[in-house]
Amino acid sequence: MLNHQDLGLQDKQLIKHFSYINGSWHSSELQIDVTNPANGEVIARVANAGVAETELAIKSANDAFKMWSSKSANERAVIMKNWFDLMIQHQDDLARILTLEQGKPIAEAKGEIAYGAAFIEWFAEEGKRIYGDTIPGPSNDKRIIVIKQPVGVVASITPWNFPNAMISRKAAAALAAGCTFVVRPATQTPLSALAMAELAERAGIPAGVFNVVVGDDARGMGEVLTQHPDVDKFTFTGSTAVGKSLISQCATSVKKVSMELGGNAPFIVFNDADIDAAVKGALMSKYRNAGQTCVCTNRIFVQSKVLEDFIEKFTAAVSALTIGDGLIDGINIGPMISSQAVEGVDKLVKESVAAGAKVILGGEIDKAGNAFYQPTILTNVTNDMPIASNEIFGPVSPIISFEDEDEVITMANDTEYGLAAYFYARDIGLIWRVAENLEYGMVGINEGAISNAAAPFGGVKQSGNGREGSKYGLDDYLEIKYLCLGGLDK
Numbered sequence: 001m002l003n004h005q006d007l008g009l010q011d012k013q014l015i016k017h018f019s020y021i022n023g024s025w026h027s028s029e030l031q032i033d034v035t036n037p038a039n040g041e042v043i044a045r046v047a048n049a050g051v052a053e054t055e056l057a058i059k060s061a062n063d064a065f066k067m068w069s070s071k072s073a074n075e076r077a078v079i080m081k082n083w084f085d086l087m088i089q090h091q092d093d094l095a096r097i098l099t100l101e102q103g104k105p106i107a108e109a110k111g112e113i114a115y116g117a118a119f120i121e122w123f124a125e126e127g128k129r130i131y132g133d134t135i136p137g138p139s140n141d142k143r144i145i146v147i148k149q150p151v152g153v154v155a156s157i158t159p160w161n162f163p164n165a166m167i168s169r170k171a172a173a174a175l176a177a178g179c180t181f182v183v184r185p186a187t188q189t190p191l192s193a194l195a196m197a198e199l200a201e202r203a204g205i206p207a208g209v210f211n212v213v214v215g216d217d218a219r220g221m222g223e224v225l226t227q228h229p230d231v232d233k234f235t236f237t238g239s240t241a242v243g244k245s246l247i248s249q250c251a252t253s254v255k256k257v258s259m260e261l262g263g264n265a266p267f268i269v270f271n272d273a274d275i276d277a278a279v280k281g282a283l284m285s286k287y288r289n290a291g292q293t294c295v296c297t298n299r300i301f302v303q304s305k306v307l308e309d310f311i312e313k314f315t316a317a318v319s320a321l322t323i324g325d326g327l328i329d330g331i332n333i334g335p336m337i338s339s340q341a342v343e344g345v346d347k348l349v350k351e352s353v354a355a356g357a358k359v360i361l362g363g364e365i366d367k368a369g370n371a372f373y374q375p376t377i378l379t380n381v382t383n384d385m386p387i388a389s390n391e392i393f394g395p396v397s398p399i400i401s402f403e404d405e406d407e408v409i410t411m412a413n414d415t416e417y418g419l420a421a422y423f424y425a426r427d428i429g430l431i432w433r434v435a436e437n438l439e440y441g442m443v444g445i446n447e448g449a450i451s452n453a454a455a456p457f458g459g460v461k462q463s464g465n466g467r468e469g470s471k472y473g474l475d476d477y478l479e480i481k482y483l484c485l486g487g488l489d490k
């Protein structure tokens with residue numbers, strides 16, 4: 001196992017080995033190995049918390065709620081701004097920790113830290129704008145008043161693909177609203193979450209307000225987080241399959257729920273598109289994090305007149321991508337999270353080739369190691385092939401040709417998912433029709449990078465419910481209370 005010195009951090013105190021509960025670091029007998037997906041090296045061992053520690057974290061959050069929610073929005077904002085400042089101050093170390101445990105290229109990891117911190121900065125301010133209403137009453141002796149209050153204790157489970165930003169996108173909104181927070185991060189990537197807890201403590205976030213429980217008993221810990229009577233709201237980011245199971249668990253106590261789930265993003269190139277811009281946008285939206293993002297392009301639809309031109313330019317661009325250890329500057333494609341993930345992607349490719357798809361680039365596990373999959377392009381793909389109907393979650397671009405607008409809208413919408421969609425066109429009438437007819441929560445128009453803290457991130461259909469980021473992102477952490485003031489005519 002590497003020791004702290006080998007990890008190359010400026011601030012070695014950012015590597016934490018214990019769950020963070022009620023302002024203290026909690027050891028456990030068993031341990032979990034945290035491995036670098038690029039080479040399989042054990043980079044750290046963390047204590048393996050379980051149901052008991054999860055229950056303790058919820059109790060701590062419940063005990064801290066009155067104190068935290070009674071602070072003014074300004075007081076909470078000052079502390080959250082400290083947290084933001086520390087995240088930016090330690091951006092390089094946090095990014096290195098992230099790449100070591102998750103694999104993404106270091107430049108992307110630095111981008112994720114800035115993206116994650118942006119939610120803390122954004123919601124520190126939004127918390128000051130939680131407005132209510134006064135509504136004209138039905139008679140002159142009554143007044144209707146609406147106030148908004150924090151929902152209470154928030155429990156969450158987050159994925160490995162954005163181990164910093166998926167936590168801060170939730171925790172920042174929760175804390176700004178006056179809620180307290182418990183997160184169980186993915187087992188593969190606990191170090192980023194624990195480093196966030198270390199900086200939260202340094203920022204002055206009080207004990208019990210922000211808690212991180214790390215353990216590999218996902219099911220057992222999940223049952224506590226979704227069913228404990230002191231949890232008022234549950235929020236999850238991950239696959240649709242797991243999300244469905246967690247929603248049903250939350251039903252037992254009618255918890256407030258928000259879900260950020262899977263995707264199957266169409267990327268549509270129309271005849272009048274700027275092809276060079278479309279190639280750039282497709283590269284960004286497809287190959288970020290080796291294709292392991294929920295909003296990654298999953299199907300590329302190209303209108304027939306520009307098909308050959310797009311394929312030629314896109315193939316040249318993808319061929320230029322470099323694959324290797326994410327810690328090496330200039331690497332574009334790092335390892336996937338595991339060799340099992342690679343095998344799953346390779347299976348989709350092979351099954352689709354058997355059904356008639358053609359590999360024009362890549363299509364194999366890379367010589368860099370068994371967790372590396374070559375940036376791949378398939379042509380002659382149809383919408384019903386496995387590579388098109390499944391969320392790939394890997395660096396593979398299936399290209400599907402189409403003739404007209406109605407045909408491509410029908411194909412693009414023919415999925416249970418509805419998270420992100422992208423299209424490139426110039427005709428303003430077509431832009432409005434396509435934007436309104438795509439059944440997705442987020443649509444990039446002549447743009448492949450759409451995620452930012454000011455925008456409402458979320459999906460429709462089986463991609464989830466609720467929104468994270470933007471002025472809408474607080475709604476999931478607030479309850480509306482209606483006050484009816486009577487007897488005012490005396």
Ligand SMILES: NC(=O)c1ccc[n+]([C@@H]2O[C@H](COP(=O)([O-])OP(=O)(O)OC[C@H]3O[C@@H](n4cnc5c(N)ncnc54)[C@H](O)[C@@H]3O)[C@@H](O)[C@H]2O)c1
Pocket residue numbers: 157158159160161162166184185186187218219220221222223237238239240242243245259260261262263293294295391393419463464
């Ligand atoms: N919509 C979004 O914002 C968003 C963001 C990131 C990832 N995702 C989706 O997440 C998926 C990839 O991430 P993943 O492989 O970590 O997803 P996953 O659903 O397998 O795991 C997500 C989290 O849930 C935990 N988990 C798994 N089974 C559980 C159970 N039975 N009970 C409780 N917890 C359980 C995991 O340990 C992990 O922490 C993709 O589908 C991707 O689209 C969506």
Ligand SMILES: O=C[C@H](O)CS(=O)(=O)O
Pocket residue numbers: 161162165292293294295451457
């Ligand atoms: O994959 C999950 C993230 O939500 C992607 S993004 O960084 O928010 O675009």
